[in-house]
Amino acid sequence: MAIYDTEEEQLEQLKKWWETNQTSLIAGVVTAVVLVSGWNLWQNHQLSKRSQASQMYQQLLENAAKDNNESTEKLAERLPVEFPGTAYANYAGLQLAKAKVQKGDLEGAKTILQKEIQNADSDALKHVARLRLIQLMLATAQYEQGLQLISEVDPAKSEGFAASYDELQGDLYVALDRLDEARNAYQSAIRTGQATPLTQFKLDDVATQALAAAAPTK
Numbered sequence: 001m002a003i004y005d006t007e008e009e010q011l012e013q014l015k016k017w018w019e020t021n022q023t024s025l026i027a028g029v030v031t032a033v034v035l036v037s038g039w040n041l042w043q044n045h046q047l048s049k050r051s052q053a054s055q056m057y058q059q060l061l062e063n064a065a066k067d068n069n070e071s072t073e074k075l076a077e078r079l080p081v082e083f084p085g086t087a088y089a090n091y092a093g094l095q096l097a098k099a100k101v102q103k104g105d106l107e108g109a110k111t112i113l114q115k116e117i118q119n120a121d122s123d124a125l126k127h128v129a130r131l132r133l134i135q136l137m138l139a140t141a142q143y144e145q146g147l148q149l150i151s152e153v154d155p156a157k158s159e160g161f162a163a164s165y166d167e168l169q170g171d172l173y174v175a176l177d178r179l180d181e182a183r184n185a186y187q188s189a190i191r192t193g194q195a196t197p198l199t200q201f202k203l204d205d206v207a208t209q210a211l212a213a214a215a216p217t218k
Contacts, residue, residue, distance in 0.1 A: 053083035060095055072099045090120045094129060101136070110136050127153075127161040134168050138175065146172045163194040170202060179210045 060075040076096035080089040093116045100109035113136070116129035130149060137146035150169050158165060166189035173182035186203040189195040 053079065053086045053088040056083070057088040057091055060092060064095060064099070067102075069099050069102060072096075085121070087121060087125070090116060090122075090125045093120075094125075094132070097129075097132065106136055106140055123157055124160075127158060131161065131164050131168065134165075134172075138168065138171055141175070143172045143175050160194070163189045163192040163196075163199070166192070167195060167199050167202070170199075170206070174202075174206060179206050182206050183210070 056075060056079055060072055060079065063071040063075060073096060076092040076099065079086075079092035083089055093112055097109040097112040097116070100106070100112065110133060113129045113133040117126050117133065120126045120129060130153070134146045134149055137143070137149070147169065150165050150172075153165060155162065166185050170182045170185035170189065173179070173185055183203060183206045186195075186199055186206065189199050190203065
């Protein structure tokens with residue numbers, strides 16, 4: 001800043017500077033106030049939206065716990081429409097698929113799960129939806145389709161779900177009577193350290209079947 005000889009010169013320069021810049025300064029302050037206010041309103045709206053979605057999802061869970069499938073389905077269908085883009089919308093999709101399975105509508109459940117795999121906002125939700133879809137493929141004898149779905153999973157992005165994928169892969173191979181591949185899949189699941197105790201029983205059963213198949217017939 002320049003140094004002036006007298007206070008009067010400093011005041012005069014300040015006055016000129018203010019006359020030149022007051023409009024832009026006032027506009028900047030007003031803009032800042034509007035932006036902050038708008039941001040706060042948006043944040044409050046989002047908080048209210050999440051709260052309402054949470055309440056509806058809680059109601060959905062309560063209906064599901066009471067096996068009230070009709071009310072569960074209605075709420076699960078409303079949630080994505082009224083609160084799109086929220087995690088609760090994805091959770092509702094999983095619940096809707098479960099309700100479809102309980103009604104015996106396995107194809108309807110598959111369609112919903114396929115949609116969740118595409119649209120879920122987190123990798124974890126996508127993995128959950130994919131695993132449930134593979135289980136349905138196993139139940140409906142779509143073994144090769146299930147294996148194809150597993151092959152599309154990126155191992156680098158499946159941490160925490162690897163054991164589940166390996167176990168299901170083993171189940172699919174057993175259904176196809178490909179016992180050596182099933183054994184390898186179960187062993188891979190166990191090596192992750194996250195396999196369920198049931199995986200070891202499945203591995204033992206596969207070994208028994210393999211031995212029986214290899215035994216000479218009399």
